[in-house]
Structure formats: structure tokens, C-alpha cells
Amino acid sequence: MADNTEATDSLSSTAGPTSPLGRLRDLRWVLLVALAAGALAALTYDVPPAAVAGALVLLVGVALITPRRATPVPSIAADEQRNQRRMWPGTGMKVTVDALPMPCFLVDGRGITRYVNAVARTRYAAVRPGDPVSFSLRAPSLLEAFDRVRTHGTAERIEWAEKVPTESWFEASIAPIHLPAANGSAKSGANPDFILVAIRDLTEQRRLERMRTDFVANASHELRTPLASLTGFIETLQGPARDDAVARERFLAIMLDQANRMRRLIDDILSLSRIELRAHVRPDTYVDLAEIVRHTIDALSPLARDMDLDIALEAPAGEILVQGDRDELIQVAENLIENALKYGSTGKRIEVAIEPGRPSGWCLAVRDYGEGIAPEHLPRLTERFYRVDVASSRSMKGTGLGLAIVKHILTRHRARLDIDSKPGEGARFAVTFPDQGAAADRGAGRPAG
Structure with missing residues (x-):
């Protein structure tokens, strides 16, 4: 809409009738009084009639040529x-x-x-x-x-x-x-x-405050056990096992393992905090999901060989573009495939598939044929430090933060994580990315229907 400039109050003036007759009509009472006064003067003081007539003519002339004062009337336009x-x-x-x-x-x-x-x-x-x-x-x-x-x-x-x-x-x-x-x-x-x-x-400010609070709480809780182990072994090496070479080598190996556990915990906590800080900012770039998954499988193939597991990939040919951050999506694929390798090792096979999502978009699915997960644990798998089996998780060098990191990354990408598992039948983790209308304009592959 066009700008409306500020206006000051204005007044419109009306001069009334502008013809001589109109002015005389407006001044008729003044002229009648003047005529009466002239007649009285002529009768009482013997003023010559010609003088009275001249005065009346002069009065009429002055009335006709004198400009009238404008009568203020509020302007409708001004209102x-x-x-x-x-x-x-x-x-x-x-x-x-x-x-x-x-x-x-x-x-x-x-x-x-x-x-x-x-x-x-x-x-x-x-x-x-x-x-x-x-x-x-x-x-x-x-x-x-x-x-x-x-x-x-x-x-x-x-x-x-x-x-x-x-x-x-x-x-x-x-x-x-x-x-x-x-x-x-x-x-x-x-x-x-x-x-x-x-x-x-205030989102970034509040997330930063929460990040600091959570870091202190989580670090104090999770680091207490390895720190206690390190302290105990150091005291033992300084005391009874001072001269025991066999015990020293065994204790130093355990201490190194505990130190590595603390490093992994700190790395995961910092990674989770950084992701939470940007959870409300959706990525604005497009990446090739198929290339990310192939890169991740190549990186984890040595671990798969050590565990005597095969990783099978099924994906359409060509690019599969999704809107996302490449490093964060690599982190998602690594966590899901590595979890399948660790906790599905009894099945000897891991299946990774990229397929059309339902009702639209693309779906990355990772399936193992291990022991599976009981139904009561499924809703809590993405909680921080939640473990189905604490001893098994720690033996696999897990920190309890992997799926929490996955959940927060997918929240930022507006993607959905579905978990389907039954005891004895393995587990399937499926990530569904939303349909990218812009990807089609850029020549990306998209699922039909």
C-alpha cells in the first residue's frame, strides 16, 4: 500500500456569494441602518439630501470592494x-x-x-x-x-x-x-x-546455558568411574605393586583403556553439545546420501572384517541428494552402522539400504540379525547414557551417547528415526529424510510416487 504522508489540519474558506447583489444582500441591515440615520440627519439638522445620498453611495462602494473574512469550516479531506x-x-x-x-x-x-x-x-x-x-x-x-x-x-x-x-x-x-x-x-x-x-x-543463548549445565552433570557422572579406576591403579603401582613387573604391565593397559574411555566420553559430550546448539538452524546445502553411505562403509570395513561380518549395500544408481550437513550425516551413518556391527555380531550380516521413503523422500535403513532389543527399551534408546546392557556397552567401548547424537542431528535435518526390533530377530534403524522439491530442480534422483 502506498505511504500516507502526515497531514496537518487544514481549513477551507467559503466566501459566500461573490456577486455585488449577493454582497448587498449580506449587508442589507447595515445599509438600512445607514439610510435611516441619513434621513434622520437630513430632517433634524437640515443636511442637504445630496450629501446624504453621496454618503450612502460611498458606504455601498466600500462594502462592495472590501474583502470578506473567510469563514473557517473543517475540511472533510483533512479528517x-x-x-x-x-x-x-x-x-x-x-x-x-x-x-x-x-x-x-x-x-x-x-x-x-x-x-x-x-x-x-x-x-x-x-x-x-x-x-x-x-x-x-x-x-x-x-x-x-x-x-x-x-x-x-x-x-x-x-x-x-x-x-x-x-x-x-x-x-x-x-x-x-x-x-x-x-x-x-x-x-x-x-x-x-x-x-x-x-x-x-533467545534459543542460542538458552541452548548454550543448557549445554554448560549438561556438560557438568554428564561429565561428573560418567567420568567418575574411569577416574576412580585410574586413581586406584596408580595408588597400587605406587604401593604394593611397585616392584611387580607383571602387575605393572597389566595395570598400565587397564589405565590406558580407561583414559581412552574418558577421551571418547569428552569427545561425544562436546559433539552433542555443538549439535544441540545448532538444532534450530536447518542446513541449506544439498549432499549425496549415497556417497556418504559408501564412504562410511569403506571406513568401517576393517572393523567388519575383524568381527567377521559382511556389510551389504543396496542403493539406486546415481546421486541421491538430500538437504543436509555432510559431516553430520556421516556421523549418523557411522553411529548406526557401527552399532549394528557391535550389537548384531551374532548374525554375521549387516544390510544397509537406501530406498524410497513413505510417503515421500528417501529412507536410509540399517538392519542387523543379532539378539534384538526388548520392546520396553525401544522408547528410551535415544536418551543420553541409556544402555540396554551396561556391561555389554562398556565392553564394546560405547559411551551411551551415539543414538542421542543421531537423534539431535536428525532433528536439525527435520528427519525421522524409526526403530523396529524384536528379541532374537535383530533390529532395523530407519532414517527418513523429507521430500526435497528443490532437489528435483537440480537434477537429483527422487523416488517415484
Whole structure:
């Protein structure tokens, strides 16, 4: 909509009839009084009639040539401009809001969105001027605060959290805007002309705070056991086993194993924290899923040979493009295939497949034929440090964070992880990536139907 410039109150002047007869009609009472006064003067003071007539002619001439004072009448156009000014913000207000680095909405006193800055148009693509603000901002606490500002005219600041599509935190500053009155005086109080809603994303800050808290809690819990083992063996080597060469070699091997376990724990905790910090930012690049899976299988083939397992891959020919981060998707494939090798070793075979997803997209499935997983454990497999069998997990040098890392990476990629397993029948881990419409435009392979 075109900008509405601010207008000042104007007055339209009406001069009335502009013809001589019209002016004489307007001054008829003055002329009648003057005529009566001239007649009285002629009768009482013997003033010559010619002088009285000349005075009357002069009075009429002056009345005809004297400009009339304009009669002020409020202009209808001025009223309309004043109402428009209170309905749509001016150019200066828009330029100011556009300069702010956060999403901002200008809303009128009725709750109708009148302007959104460039940042808000990117973050809230569906919002349009002319729609109620509740169409785009649905947080109940935010709308309640907006109503309070509209009613009482006092600024407010609130925070709220959203769970969909990912957990996010926001802060909103809501301030009333009063336009100057017609006489230039400032207004305040209830019923503001506009309300400014500025939103700040606190997600990264809150995730950083949580990352620090979780790191301290997880590190103190998981590192306690290897640290206790190291301390005990060091004390033993300093004491009773000081001169026992056989015990020293055995204890040093155990100490090295515990130190490596602590290193793996720290690496996984830091990796998980970095992924959580970016969980709300979806990758904007396209990668070849087939190439990632082949690369991962090649990297894990020495481990498969050591465990006497075969890895079979079934995938369509050509590129299979998905929207994602290559390093993170390699981490997903490594965790799933390595878990299948470790916990499905009794089956002697691992099957990896890339197939059309249902109803759309692509699906990466990893299946083993090991002992399987009991149904009561399936919902908790992606929890941090959750292990079906603690002793078996530690013997396989697992940290309990692999599937938690997979879950958070897939959350960032808007992908879904499905786990299907029964005791004695192995397990199947399936990752379904959403359909990528843009991938087809780039010549990528896509599943039909």
C-alpha cells in the first residue's frame, strides 16, 4: 500500500456569494441602518439630501470592494487524512522499524498488523499487513501481554518457549506508540495509535546455558568411574605393586583403556553439545546420501572384517541428494552402522539400504540379525547414557551417547528415526529424510510416487 504522508489540519474558506447583489444582500441591515440615520440627519439638522445620498453611495462602494473574512469550516479531506495517519504508519516510522535487527510488527489499536520489517517477513513469511496479529503470533502469553498494553498503555516485556518444530525460546518487547495530537501536544495512556512488537530469539543463548549445565552433570557422572579406576591403579603401582613387573604391565593397559574411555566420553559430550546448539538452524546445502553411505562403509570395513561380518549395500544408481550437513550425516551413518556391527555380531550380516521413503523422500535403513532389543527399551534408546546392557556397552567401548547424537542431528535435518526390533530377530534403524522439491530442480534422483 502506498505511504500516507502526515497531514496537518487544514481549513477551507467559503466566501459566500461573490456577486455585488449577493454582497448587498449580506449587508442589507447595515445599509438600512445607514439610510435611516441619513434621513434622520437630513430632517433634524437640515443636511442637504445630496450629501446624504453621496454618503450612502460611498458606504455601498466600500462594502462592495472590501474583502470578506473567510469563514473557517473543517475540511472533510483533512479528517480523512487524520484517520489514515492513525491507521497506517508514516514513512519515518517504517524506516525506523526497518533499521532494527530483530523481527518487528507495527500493530494498530484494534490488533491489525499494519507493517512488518524485513527481518520479520523472513522469519514469519505468512504474515501480511491487514491481517490480525494473532494470525502470525499465536503464543498465548504474547497475545495476553499485547491486550494489556492496548488497554493500559504501558510497555511490557515477556518470554515464552515453543516446542514445534524444535524447542525454542523468545523474548518480546511490546510498547505503545501515541501520535501527536492536532495541536502538537503529546498523548499518553490507554488506546495507543500503534503498538510496536519486537521479538528477540533467545534459543542460542538458552541452548548454550543448557549445554554448560549438561556438560557438568554428564561429565561428573560418567567420568567418575574411569577416574576412580585410574586413581586406584596408580595408588597400587605406587604401593604394593611397585616392584611387580607383571602387575605393572597389566595395570598400565587397564589405565590406558580407561583414559581412552574418558577421551571418547569428552569427545561425544562436546559433539552433542555443538549439535544441540545448532538444532534450530536447518542446513541449506544439498549432499549425496549415497556417497556418504559408501564412504562410511569403506571406513568401517576393517572393523567388519575383524568381527567377521559382511556389510551389504543396496542403493539406486546415481546421486541421491538430500538437504543436509555432510559431516553430520556421516556421523549418523557411522553411529548406526557401527552399532549394528557391535550389537548384531551374532548374525554375521549387516544390510544397509537406501530406498524410497513413505510417503515421500528417501529412507536410509540399517538392519542387523543379532539378539534384538526388548520392546520396553525401544522408547528410551535415544536418551543420553541409556544402555540396554551396561556391561555389554562398556565392553564394546560405547559411551551411551551415539543414538542421542543421531537423534539431535536428525532433528536439525527435520528427519525421522524409526526403530523396529524384536528379541532374537535383530533390529532395523530407519532414517527418513523429507521430500526435497528443490532437489528435483537440480537434477537429483527422487523416488517415484
